Amino acid sequence: MSNAYTQLIHALKILPNVGNKTAQRMAHTLLHTNRDGAAQLSQAIENALKQIHNCQLCHDFCEGELCAICANPQRDASRLMIVQMPADIAAMEAARCHDGLYFVLMGQVNPSQEMDLRSIALEQLIARLSGSSVEEIIIATAHTAEGDATAYILAELFKNQHYKISRLARGMPLGSELEYVDAGTLAQAVYDRNLLK
Amino acid sequence: MSNAYTQLIHALKILPNVGNKTAQRMAHTLLHTNRDGAAQLSQAIENALKQIHNCQLCHDFCEGELCAICANPQRDASRLMIVQMPADIAAMEAARCHDGLYFVLMGQVNPSQEMDLRSIALEQLIARLSGSSVEEIIIATAHTAEGDATAYILAELFKNQHYKISRLARGMPLGSELEYVDAGTLAQAVYDRNLLK
Numbered sequence: 068m069s070n071a072y073t074q075l076i077h078a079l080k081i082l083p084n085v086g087n088k089t090a091q092r093m094a095h096t097l098l099h100t101n102r103d104g105a106a107q108l109s110q111a112i113e114n115a116l117k118q119i120h121n122c123q124l125c126h127d128f129c130e131g132e133l134c135a136i137c138a139n140p141q142r143d144a145s146r147l148m149i150v151q152m153p154a155d156i157a158a159m160e161a162a163r164c165h166d167g168l169y170f171v172l173m174g175q176v177n178p179s180q181e182m183d184l185r186s187i188a189l190e191q192l193i194a195r196l197s198g199s200s201v202e203e204i205i206i207a208t209a210h211t212a213e214g215d216a217t218a219y220i221l222a223e224l225f226k227n228q229h230y231k232i233s234r235l236a237r238g239m240p241l242g243s244e245l246e247y248v249d250a251g252t253l254a255q256a257v258y259d260r261n262l263l264k
Numbered sequence: 265m266s267n268a269y270t271q272l273i274h275a276l277k278i279l280p281n282v283g284n285k286t287a288q289r290m291a292h293t294l295l296h297t298n299r300d301g302a303a304q305l306s307q308a309i310e311n312a313l314k315q316i317h318n319c320q321l322c323h324d325f326c327e328g329e330l331c332a333i334c335a336n337p338q339r340d341a342s343r344l345m346i347v348q349m350p351a352d353i354a355a356m357e358a359a360r361c362h363d364g365l366y367f368v369l370m371g372q373v374n375p376s377q378e379m380d381l382r383s384i385a386l387e388q389l390i391a392r393l394s395g396s397s398v399e400e401i402i403i404a405t406a407h408t409a410e411g412d413a414t415a416y417i418l419a420e421l422f423k424n425q426h427y428k429i430s431r432l433a434r435g436m437p438l439g440s441e442l443e444y445v446d447a448g449t450l451a452q453a454v455y456d457r458n459l460l461k
């Protein structure tokens with residue numbers, strides 16, 4: 068096998084969940100099926116590395132100093148929603164239910180790997196909050212073991228501070244029938260049931 | 265979302281089995297977790313596109329005109345093994361059971377997609393064989409629906425020619441116990457059973 072090929076396989080394996088087999092399939096696409104797309108990909112990575120940095124406020128990826136949301140004076144700067152990943156912001160924006168600002172942790176704490184706090188942007192979060200006008204913090208981490216652990220770390224961090232802290236509700240997804248909802252979710256939905264009268 | 269980010273996501277989706285979700289996870293790795301690796305990947309793709317072409321004989325990826333195997337005068341030029349992908353050559357070489365040459369189809373014929381012959385390097389194969397000293401052709405396509413269809417196409421192509429044609433045997437994998445082998449393989453192993461006396 069050629070040297071440039073071996074290096075390509077090696078370089079592809081930095082991608083998440085890409086092992087030898089997948090890297091070989093990818094190399095086949097890049098070198099055989101779609102060489103134009105491959106050239107565009109190489110260029111897109113180079114451009115993105117040059118142009119994309121972290122927003123100075125919310126830590127999301129952006130091209131300038133501030134992302135569009137943080138730069139928008141219409142957003143309510145007193146409420147900060149903390150999410151794990153950039154894609155979470157897009158999902159939340161699509162739901163049109165939060166007009167405050169965001170902070171992106173760019174990761175999660177893994178309870179099965181000694182709760183390594185370096186995997187989330189804690190320092191940046193503390194710097195973001197110091198001297199800010201934030202009054203309410205909404206912890207919007209996932210309802211998974213990692214999301215729960217991350218939420219726990221954040222709740223501990225803010226314990227003796229003046230912020231109002233909340234976390235996303237757990238319960239039945241909208242439009243779901245009982246028989247298709249898993250037992251854990253059902254139990255949570257019963258436990259957190261809302262009083263109607 | 266920034267423009268360079270959108271372009272990166274778009275460019276990543278040319279990779280096999282990469283949709284929006286996976287592309288976002290990959291972009292996170294490239295832009296956040298491993299920026300050095302990302303720069304190396306961009307460079308590796310660029311280098312590979314520049315340096316890697318198809319071997320003029322076997323159609324495998326290589327950097328010069330001929331790959332190491334085709335350029336090796338020790339190999340038996342009268343026997344040609346036809347495989348689907350470059351990785352198949354590596355697997356076959358590791359088994360040390362073929363000292364002839366190879367030809368890589370760089371794909372397979374898909375019976376569920378109208379048997380499009382453009383997905384395999386048929387023209388290059390015909391050019392490779394014309395005036396060559398090949399006497400025996402071993403069809404080493406996979407024992408899948410696609411591999412079977414590809415083998416069928418090849419067998420049809422060579423039907424009225426002088427080559428001795430064979431295909432890899434089907435049967436029990438070595439070291440496997442009967443209870444763990446699927447029914448189709450077992451049936452084939454019985455059907456193709458070898459007479460011992």
